[in-house]
Amino acid sequence: xxxxxxxxxSEGCHPNILQRMTETNLIQTAEGNYGEDRFTANAKKLIxxxxxxxxxxxxxxxxxxxxxxxxxxAMLRPHEAVIAVNYGHIATHETGAIEATGHKVIxxxxxxxxxxxxxxxxxxxxxxxxxxxxxxxVYISNTTELGTLYTKKELVELRAFCDQNNLLLFMDGARLxxxxxxxxxDITLKDLAxxxxxxxxxxxxxxxxxxxxxxxxxxxxxxxxxxxAKQKGALLAKGRLLGIQFEVLFTDGLFFEIGLAMxxxxxxxxxxxxEKGYSFWLPPTTNQIFPIFENKIIAELEKDYIFHRWAKINxxxxxxxxxxxxxxxxxxxxxxxxxI
Ligand SMILES: Cc1ncc(COP(=O)(O)O)c(C=O)c1O
Numbered sequence: 154x155x156x157x158x159x160x161x162x163s164e165g166c167h168p169n170i171l172q173r174m175t176e177t178n179l180i181q182t183a184e185g186n187y188g189e190d191r192f193t194a195n196a197k198k199l200i201x202x203x204x205x206x207x208x209x210x211x212x213x214x215x216x217x218x219x220x221x222x223x224x225x226x227a228m229l230r231p232h233e234a235v236i237a238v239n240y241g242h243i244a245t246h247e248t249g250a251i252e253a254t255g256h257k258v259i260x261x262x263x264x265x266x267x268x269x270x271x272x273x274x275x276x277x278x279x280x281x282x283x284x285x286x287x288x289x290x291v292y293i294s295n296t297t298e299l300g301t302l303y304t305k306k307e308l309v310e311l312r313a314f315c316d317q318n319n320l321l322l323f324m325d326g327a328r329l330x331x332x333x334x335x336x337x338x339d340i341t342l343k344d345l346a347x348x349x350x351x352x353x354x355x356x357x358x359x360x361x362x363x364x365x366x367x368x369x370x371x372x373x374x375x376x377x378x379x380x381x382a383k384q385k386g387a388l389l390a391k392g393r394l395l396g397i398q399f400e401v402l403f404t405d406g407l408f409f410e411i412g413l414a415m416x417x418x419x420x421x422x423x424x425x426x427x428e429k430g431y432s433f434w435l436p437p438t439t440n441q442i443f444p445i446f447e448n449k450i451i452a453e454l455e456k457d458y459i460f461h462r463w464a465k466i467n468x469x470x471x472x473x474x475x476x477x478x479x480x481x482x483x484x485x486x487x488x489x490x491x492x493i
Contacts, residue, residue, distance in 0.1 A: 266297030
């Protein structure tokens with residue numbers, strides 16, 4: 154069996170989650186289902202401690218694509234569009250889920266996965282009258298699809314620009330655990346509760362079986378979100394499944410412990426690769442790293458390992474993507490380095 158460095162969700166869930174699921178299995182949620190159970194209530198309380206924004210409203214949903222399409226479609230009017238970078242998950246790997254809700258995704262090019270204010274300015278200039286869609290939301294992801302991070306300064310600048318231009322700022326946090334625990338990070342959940350209109354905290358790629366916690370900070374965007382979620386099939390009857398998982402993730406800092414573990418594993422792998430004289434497409438800072446190898450070495454590695462060939466560098470070299478998870482065993486990294 155090949156070893157996978159393809160993603161951070163190829164294992165089940167953190168054992169604490171499974172244990173809590175078993176312990177609570179026969180408890181009846183007589184107080185309510187569809188996210189109105191005691192576990193979800195407690196999970197929200199625990200997350201709120203980090204947000205420190207009493208206005209923020211939390212909704213637990215099952216996946217990233219679902220979170221993205223729910224947020225975009227609930228918060229935009231029919232003629233409004235969302236701006237994203239060309240690598241943005243909503244623009245590449247969601248099968249047109251956003252467009253299927255009627256909203257155009259306007260993309261701008263990026264080299265590092267991040268969007269810059271001048272690029273948004275350019276889009277606004279291009280979309281100036283009612284014969285075109287109206288850009289109304291900026292979608293960013295942290296970590297980005299290229300494993301890079303937004304700094305607090307960049308976020309503050311984006312927020313200010315969005316405020317000046319009547320734009321909503323939405324952060325996809327499918328990999329927020331890795332972002333917040335990177336040694337290069339200077340952002341907290343509290344910052345995100347202040348600086349974004351809406352963001353989500355990814356569970357699926359951070360030790361949960363499944364689940365994302367959408368945090369709506371802008372009170373104007375909150376009304377009837379549960380109606381919207383229900384209509385889109387996102388209100389799980391057994392909402393406890395999500396509640397229990399986020400309860401465990403936000404008990405004793407497990408969410409951050411998991412993020413840190415996956416980053417440390419990636420940094421170890423990166424250091425070993427560097428030591429052997431290879432370079433990287435982008436500087437490694439989180440749990441997605443992009444070393445550059447000659448194609449013949451990649452072909453050899455592919456006999457034992459699964460990963461994405463990410464970007465062609467030249468005729469002989471390609472950047473591959475290696476992703477570590479909280480559960481990646483040490484020996485997988487050691488053996489990979491030996492094989493190189
Ligand atoms: C940044 C980002 N957002 C959203 C998603 C979508 O998540 P899901 O596969 O749970 O729909 C992914 C999945 O890879 C992702 O990397």
